[in-house]
Amino acid sequence: MTHLRIKAGPFAFEAKLEEELAPKTCAKFKSMLPFKSKIIHVRWSGEGCWIPLGDLDLGLTYENHTSFPAPGDIIVYPGGISETEILLAYGGVRFASKVGQLAGNHFLTITKGRENLLALGKMTLWEGAQEILFEAA
Numbered sequence: 001m002t003h004l005r006i007k008a009g010p011f012a013f014e015a016k017l018e019e020e021l022a023p024k025t026c027a028k029f030k031s032m033l034p035f036k037s038k039i040i041h042v043r044w045s046g047e048g049c050w051i052p053l054g055d056l057d058l059g060l061t062y063e064n065h066t067s068f069p070a071p072g073d074i075i076v077y078p079g080g081i082s083e084t085e086i087l088l089a090y091g092g093v094r095f096a097s098k099v100g101q102l103a104g105n106h107f108l109t110i111t112k113g114r115e116n117l118l119a120l121g122k123m124t125l126w127e128g129a130q131e132i133l134f135e136a137a
């Protein structure tokens with residue numbers, strides 16, 4: 001499996017697993033599929049939506065990490081000085097929390113449906129939490 005389907009709010013996306021760049025993160029996330037949650041708009045990072053995972057220990061360290069994911073990049077912060085989370089960038093993002101700038105593992109890149117990223121972000125900002133589902137393609 002190299003691609004996932006993502007349903008977020010009323011939108012459908014397809015994403016490529018970055019298995020060469022983030023093999024441990026991809027393997028861990030694949031073991032969690034199907035993964036269903038809700039996304040909310042970020043508080044500090046800019047144009048992004050996130051899935052708070054609290055103190056969930058994914059057993060991950062940094063790989064292919066960035067503080068500046070591009071639109072369509074999905075990163076996971078494995079926890080530490082802030083809570084564990086997944087972030088989907090739909091525009092300009094400087095990944096941060098109340099403790100300051102963070103870095104997360106870029107493990108998924110949206111390849112189809114990118115034209116709906118901005119609409120999803122604005123819907124989440126103005127209408128609130130949206131259902132999200134990640135599943136094998």
